[in-house]
Amino acid sequence: xxxxxxxxxxxxxxxxxxxxxxxxxxxxxxxxxxxxxxxxxxxxxxxxxxxxxxxxxxxxxxxxxxxxxxxxxxxxxxxxxxxxxxxxxxxxxxxxxxxxxxxxxxxxxxxxxxxxxxxxxxxxxxxxxxxxxxxxxxxxxxxxxxxxxxxxxxxxxxxxxxxxxxxxxxxxxxxxxxxxxxxxxxxxxxxxxxxxxxxxxxxxxxxxxxxxxxxxxxxxxxxxxxxxxxxxxxxxxxxxxxxxxxxxxxxxxxxxxxxxxxxxxxxxxxxxxxxxxxxxxxxxxxxxxxxxxxxxxxxxxxxxxxxxxxxxxxxxxxxxxxxxxxxxxxxx
Amino acid sequence: xxxxxxxxxxxxxxxxxxxxxxxxxxxxxxxxxxxxxxxxxxxxxxxxxxxxxxxxxxxxxxxxxxxxxxxxxxxxxxxxxxxxxxxxxxxxxxxxxxxxxxxxxxxxxxxxxxxxxxxxxxxxxxxxxxxxxxxxxxxxxxxxxxxxxxxxxxxxxxxxxxxxxxxxxxxxxxxxxxxxxxxxxxxxxxxxxxxxxxxxxxxxxxxxxxxxxxxxxxxxxxxxxxxxxxxxxxxxxxxxxxxxxxxxxxxxxxxxxxxxxxxxxxxxxxxxxxxxxxxxxxxxxxxxxxxxxxxxxxxxxxxxxxxxxxxxxxxxxxxxxxxxxxxxxxxx
Numbered sequence: 001x002x003x004x005x006x007x008x009x010x011x012x013x014x015x016x017x018x019x020x021x022x023x024x025x026x027x028x029x030x031x032x033x034x035x036x037x038x039x040x041x042x043x044x045x046x047x048x049x050x051x052x053x054x055x056x057x058x059x060x061x062x063x064x065x066x067x068x069x070x071x072x073x074x075x076x077x078x079x080x081x082x083x084x085x086x087x088x089x090x091x092x093x094x095x096x097x098x099x100x101x102x103x104x105x106x107x108x109x110x111x112x113x114x115x116x117x118x119x120x121x122x123x124x125x126x127x128x129x130x131x132x133x134x135x136x137x138x139x140x141x142x143x144x145x146x147x148x149x150x151x152x153x154x155x156x157x158x159x160x161x162x163x164x165x166x167x168x169x170x171x172x173x174x175x176x177x178x179x180x181x182x183x184x185x186x187x188x189x190x191x192x193x194x195x196x197x198x199x200x201x202x203x204x205x206x207x208x209x210x211x212x213x214x215x216x217x218x219x220x221x222x223x224x225x226x227x228x229x230x231x232x233x234x235x236x237x238x239x240x241x242x243x244x245x246x247x248x249x250x251x252x253x254x255x256x257x258x259x260x261x262x263x264x265x266x267x268x269x270x271x272x273x274x275x276x277x278x279x280x281x282x283x284x285x286x287x288x289x290x291x292x293x294x295x296x297x298x299x300x301x302x303x304x305x306x307x308x309x310x311x312x313x314x315x316x317x318x319x320x321x322x323x324x325x326x327x328x329x330x331x332x
Numbered sequence: 333x334x335x336x337x338x339x340x341x342x343x344x345x346x347x348x349x350x351x352x353x354x355x356x357x358x359x360x361x362x363x364x365x366x367x368x369x370x371x372x373x374x375x376x377x378x379x380x381x382x383x384x385x386x387x388x389x390x391x392x393x394x395x396x397x398x399x400x401x402x403x404x405x406x407x408x409x410x411x412x413x414x415x416x417x418x419x420x421x422x423x424x425x426x427x428x429x430x431x432x433x434x435x436x437x438x439x440x441x442x443x444x445x446x447x448x449x450x451x452x453x454x455x456x457x458x459x460x461x462x463x464x465x466x467x468x469x470x471x472x473x474x475x476x477x478x479x480x481x482x483x484x485x486x487x488x489x490x491x492x493x494x495x496x497x498x499x500x501x502x503x504x505x506x507x508x509x510x511x512x513x514x515x516x517x518x519x520x521x522x523x524x525x526x527x528x529x530x531x532x533x534x535x536x537x538x539x540x541x542x543x544x545x546x547x548x549x550x551x552x553x554x555x556x557x558x559x560x561x562x563x564x565x566x567x568x569x570x571x572x573x574x575x576x577x578x579x580x581x582x583x584x585x586x587x588x589x590x591x592x593x594x595x596x597x598x599x600x601x602x603x604x605x606x607x608x609x610x611x612x613x614x615x616x617x618x619x620x621x622x623x624x625x626x627x628x629x630x631x632x633x634x635x636x637x638x639x640x641x642x643x644x645x646x647x648x649x650x651x652x653x654x655x656x657x658x659x660x661x662x663x664x
Binding site: 149151153155169173174176177178188189190193194195196197198201202205206207208215228229230232234236237238239243245247256275276278280281282283284295296297298299300301302306308310312 | 564630
């Protein structure tokens with residue numbers, strides 16, 4: 001079996017660390033694992049398959065001979081190193097939003113549009129986390145009849161802000177329990193017992209950058225350039241699974257039963273829908289695993305061709321690390 | 333100035349306790365305050381205006397000579413005592429859902445449809461908490477042009493389940509901080525770090541009872557019998573303010589500017605909308621006060637006559653106790 005040389009750019013963050021775990025779990029055939037990070041982390045060690053590996057500084061010549069680079073860094077880092085990665089000949093599977101909407105960059109959720117990945121030009125983009133989770137839930141239904149409109153409200157975990165976001169909520173719980181003053185630095189406000197209805201910068205149309213991703217990325221992934229999306233993104237005091245309340249209208253009428261069947265047959269999603277018995281997707285149920293859970297499926301009370309549902313998935317895994325590794329797996 | 337005899341049915345619960353506070357704050361002219369509760373609590377004392385008052389057992393003859401009874405009990409208790417309250421001649425302002433949709437019972441948010449209160453037949457119903465908060469935000473806009481459709485996703489505080497809900501979240505925080513096992517009894521699942529996308533029983537159409545209230549009660553309060561609502565109700569780990577993400581379509585186009593002006597002029601709501609500067613309604617900002625905060629107002633990206641907004645208000649106060657006291661105040 002062929003083995004590959006795999007780099008992880010930004011290996012010290014929450015997503016980078018999870019990529020290491022997912023590569024191991026999936027027995028990704030690796031001859032060399034090259035952890036890359038900023039100069040600050042270079043020289044430290046990470047553990048991969050029981051072996052300590054020294055983190056190298058991400059530099060232009062650090063990508064030599066790699067087959068894949070999994071990007072778990074911010075936009076500026078992704079943009080800074082994309083040319084050197086391309087020159088090295090590696091496929092850059094990038095989790096940042098820097099290249100997602102570029103015409104020559106496929107934006108891929110393997111279960112939804114895996115074939116798009118093969119049209120790459122060196123870079124394949126990993127979509128936004130809420131977008132991945134929402135599309136995993138609605139794509140099996142959209143395959144029956146295309147989605148025309150989608151109204152979504154998100155309930156996003158603190159892990160979306162990385163390891164620092166997780167630590168901030170944990171610290172706030174500890175400080176609250178001890179009666180200490182609650183501090184915040186990662187989020188603009190206290191997140192414990194609170195909701196922050198803004199993720200990313202606010203644009204001229206009043207929508208946050210995070211809210212626009214569901215429309216812009218969703219159109220590209222579903223190949224539905226006219227799909228209209230009205231999204232509200234909200235940070236909630238949850239550790240690591242994102243949830244989405246979605247109401248959507250399809251061209252043709254799809255019954256609740258047909259929608260349930262489509263979801264139960266689709267890969268990567270789990271129908272989890274028995275509200276009367278308290279069975280519905282919840283962050284505590286969906287964390288630390290790869291499936292997107294879908295429940296509360298019901299007819300829209302507004303549009304004849306509409307449905308409503310609730311879905312939930314681990315933001316660090318299927319919303320980021322797992323999806324990136326799955327993209328690389330398409331090339332094995 | 334005339335003074336009134338006021339009973340509180342269910343005085344020991346979270347809403348009953350808040351009613352006491354609101355009556356005091358608003359200097360409600362009271363000659364007798366009569367706290368009523370189950371036999372279990374009878375004989376205990378509550379403090380009103382610095383005076384200890386003995387709780388009486390709620391019985392058929394307990395309402396004699398009262399002018400108002402503020403109901404803070406569950407449906408079965410409200411139904412049990414409604415005939416005796418009526419016989420006593422008191423106006424029963426009831427916070428349960430037992431009578432809300434009865435034709436001869438006004439369902440009132442004073443700022444929205446205060447005049448309806450005067451058509452009462454002994455009972456005036458206080459609406460559902462999420463319904464009050466959502467309508468406070470959208471009613472000033474609906475006065476410009478009627479709402480045809482409304483998609484809402486709620487983020488509901490644990491206080492909606494009463495004092496027991498508040499205690500359960502507080503206990504879970506304390507137990508988590510001490511590394512103890514987390515227990516739940518009020519909610520079907522752990523609520524700390526979690527979301528529970530079901531409030532109330534699930535009906536035949538797949539919607540929960542809480543979700544249907546926004547449509548059924550909203551139509552009655554706004555006098556819009558054909559308004560269509562698709563609602564998803566979710567319990568979140570927040571103490572006492574409910575938040576709602578709403579997208580709605582009006583008959584005529586209303587600009588964001590017109591909507592903001594309508595809200596800034598309306599009573600009981602506060603325009604709190606400067607997302608770029610991290611100013612938006614949040615539970616921590618809106619708790620322990622009476623205003624419903626409205627922000628994130630923007631054009632709907634789906635419907636030409638649509639708008640989206642985010643609103644937040646204290647569920648125990650404007651969502652319950654304050655609204656009930658305000659209804660009684662209409663009769664002073």
